[in-house]
Amino acid sequence: MGEHERERQVCGCGLARREVVLGAAALGATIPVVAAAADNERRPKAGDRLVHSMGPKKGQPLRVEDLPLGGPGVLAFPMDPSGLVLDGSRFNEVVAVRLDPASLGEETRKGAAEGVVVYSSICSHEACPVNMWNDYEKMLVCSCHGSMFDPREKAAVVFGPAPRRLAQLPVKVESGVLVVTGPFDGRIGAVRAA
């Protein structure tokens, strides 16, 4: 590795943080290059509230009444108790869908509130956004290759090349607003071959 490349890794210029971290590992532990993740990049956790991630209500709390019963879903980001929206990573974006509580599978219901289920909106195939809705089948749909996920059954894959379900984000409802009760229950996004 040339000196110039080392400098680029130390300063992180033009590189993703992960590349900087990997560069640090390769260079040994004596180079203090690993910066803390930005506050708005951390993953959601209990106590965060959901807010609309786009549209005229962007940044406003996501309320149960904002979700049409039976879909489609609404995209959202977590917001920490201080009011910081955790939109520094697209891997934090989720899709919330409101369904008949009686239609939810037993395991799905544990993380749902008033029929609302919340899942990562990052596809497990090639990490495209799962931002479409099949209203006939009542399924979440990936915008790239059409994988479909069943929101009633922990977003299990029912069609397409996605290799695994979407991670569920458990929620509760407080004063009509969706509040996170714990971390994602699985891996987010695609798994690259080594």
Ligand code: FES
């Ligand atoms: S990225 Fe979602 S189906 Fe390919």
